[in-house]
Amino acid sequence: xxEAAAATESAAAKMGFKEGDLIQELGYDDDVDxxxxxxxxxxxxxxxxxxxxxxxxxGVILWWREGDGDLVDALVDSLTQxxxxxxxWLLTPKNGRDGHVKPAEILEAAPTAxxxxxxxxxxxxxxxxxxxxxRRKN
Numbered sequence: 001x002x003e004a005a006a007a008t009e010s011a012a013a014k015m016g017f018k019e020g021d022l023i024q025e026l027g028y029d030d031d032v033d034x035x036x037x038x039x040x041x042x043x044x045x046x047x048x049x050x051x052x053x054x055x056x057x058x059g060v061i062l063w064w065r066e067g068d069g070d071l072v073d074a075l076v077d078s079l080t081q082x083x084x085x086x087x088x089w090l091l092t093p094k095n096g097r098d099g100h101v102k103p104a105e106i107l108e109a110a111p112t113a114x115x116x117x118x119x120x121x122x123x124x125x126x127x128x129x130x131x132x133x134x135r136r137k138n
Contacts, residue, residue: 011036011123012043015089015131017059024049026078027063031099033091033124057081060088063127065099071106075113079134088115088132097126106130 017023023040025048040061041047049055060078064071078088092101110117115132123129 010043011039014121014123015040015059015061015129016087017044019043019045021058022046022049022055023059023061024051024053024055024057024078024081025061025063026051027065027068027074027091029063031065032063033127036091036124036127053081055081056083058083058086060086061091062088063091064101065093066101067099071101071109072112075109075115075132079114082134086134087118090130090132091124091127092130094126094128111135 012018017040021044023044025037028050037048048061049057060082062074062078064074068074075088075090082088090106092106093099107117110132114135116135117130118133119131121129121131
């Protein structure tokens with residue numbers, strides 16, 4: 001098993017996804033971590049849904065790079081099909097990599113989009129993963 005595959009082997013579990021969950025992938029491009037994608041699909045037992053799919057989903061993974069546009073807008077869009085209790089995992093290039101997004105930008109954008117960051121996980125050698133959950137309604 002490659003080091004990259006070993007690092008992402010339990011990615012679905014680390015991210016709180018389980019067999020049967022519907023996960024939508026946004027921001028896909030040729031620079032995504034394919035080992036991570038494969039590990040997620042193995043963990044949920046199906047392919048990731050695309051931007052075109054209209055199903056209500058249990059979670060969203062959003063690949064985001066500096067220069068992709070307005071992060072607040074992207075986060076708001078990521079909530080469109082998210083089921084109650086679902087989360088958004090924001091995947092950004094790690095520090096020192098092309099497209100790195102400063103953590104302060106995420107911390108500023110999340111509340112404006114109605115989200116709050118709850119944790120981050122090491123799920124990829126090249127990408128940082130931040131768990132964003134919708135604010136609870138009182």
